[in-house]
Amino acid sequence: MHLARFPRVRLGHMNTPLELLPRLTEALDGPEIWIKRDDCTGLSTGGNKTRKLEFLMADALAKNADIVLTQGATQSNHARQTAAAAAKLGLKCHILLEDRTGMTDISYKENGNVLLNNLHGASMEHRGPGLDMNAEMEDAAENFRKEGLNAYTIPGGGSNSIGALGYANCAQELIVQSTEMGHAIDHIVHATGSAGTQAGLIVGLKALNAQIPLLGIGVRAQKEKQEENVYNVAVETAKKLGCDGIVNRQDVVANCDYVGPGYGFPAQSTLEAIDIFARLEGILLDPVYSGKGGAGLIDLIRKKHFKRGQRIVFVHTGGAIALAGYLNSFRS
Numbered sequence: 001m002h003l004a005r006f007p008r009v010r011l012g013h014m015n016t017p018l019e020l021l022p023r024l025t026e027a028l029d030g031p032e033i034w035i036k037r038d039d040c041t042g043l044s045t046g047g048n049k050t051r052k053l054e055f056l057m058a059d060a061l062a063k064n065a066d067i068v069l070t071q072g073a074t075q076s077n078h079a080r081q082t083a084a085a086a087a088k089l090g091l092k093c094h095i096l097l098e099d100r101t102g103m104t105d106i107s108y109k110e111n112g113n114v115l116l117n118n119l120h121g122a123s124m125e126h127r128g129p130g131l132d133m134n135a136e137m138e139d140a141a142e143n144f145r146k147e148g149l150n151a152y153t154i155p156g157g158g159s160n161s162i163g164a165l166g167y168a169n170c171a172q173e174l175i176v177q178s179t180e181m182g183h184a185i186d187h188i189v190h191a192t193g194s195a196g197t198q199a200g201l202i203v204g205l206k207a208l209n210a211q212i213p214l215l216g217i218g219v220r221a222q223k224e225k226q227e228e229n230v231y232n233v234a235v236e237t238a239k240k241l242g243c244d245g246i247v248n249r250q251d252v253v254a255n256c257d258y259v260g261p262g263y264g265f266p267a268q269s270t271l272e273a274i275d276i277f278a279r280l281e282g283i284l285l286d287p288v289y290s291g292k293g294g295a296g297l298i299d300l301i302r303k304k305h306f307k308r309g310q311r312i313v314f315v316h317t318g319g320a321i322a323l324a325g326y327l328n329s330f331r332s
């Protein structure tokens, strides 16, 4: 694996810190819990999409794009980070937002990530639920091309083999940090959605032969479907890196027991995880992704799936700006 061979624009603050969570560790009385602060990537309140966009936007620039398009749910963190990246690079940005939840309150529709999309100068249009959003986006891109613009489309979550390079890079960064600290990692846990984060991490870990198992906590799809999505992106990413065949289907493990009422709806366990991280560690999780990842981590420690004597790294994928879009979930 030699990531310097791929075009990359620097957008984020890296390396992100790897820190112990002493009070959470003590409260749960189980494994030592560490956190990889990818919520601190720096670009417009940070998050995991910044690493992917370093490779995706470099590809857009190499192809002389004037405008980038992407799509996501109304409170998409990916859309917001894409809008910020485009602003920084002087490109136009157009976003298609899917009303996946049907929530109608003004905080959800206009605050949080939506407010930031506006501040970064992105144009937005809306779609009802259940459409093929990548196809909708390709149609929108065709319209820009008819106007003479060179449009570059980024799939939902930036999850293709180009974006996943950002998380192969994160795996490498994490292994170097762990080596320098002299702290071996027994397991990595993070929230998994459009699959690129988990796919990239798996490919990076396998390419380095790190032998660290990884668990994705699902936020939308069922286990079988989620694992298949991750596996497919991982296989493509390994191919791109010249390590064809390093990823086995059994390397891909997702636990989708913490989705709760569905994508974009925090479960009781999500709200509890947000509360615990905020009060014990001063760390903000989000109601759609990292809160569910945190809920899975906490529950699997309580159930002794992760045990005392182990060292777990929770990759914090960001998203806390969406808290501002979920005012109703936190009213007592």
Ligand SMILES: *Cc1c(COP(=O)(O)O)cnc(C)c1O
Residues within 6 Å of the ligand: 047, 048, 049, 077, 078, 157, 159, 191, 192, 193, 194, 195, 196, 197, 198, 286, 289, 290, 317, 318, 319, 320
């Ligand atoms: C997108 C996102 C994820 C999931 O990452 P994928 O690469 O889409 O699987 C997790 N957490 C946050 C905050 C996100 O925005």
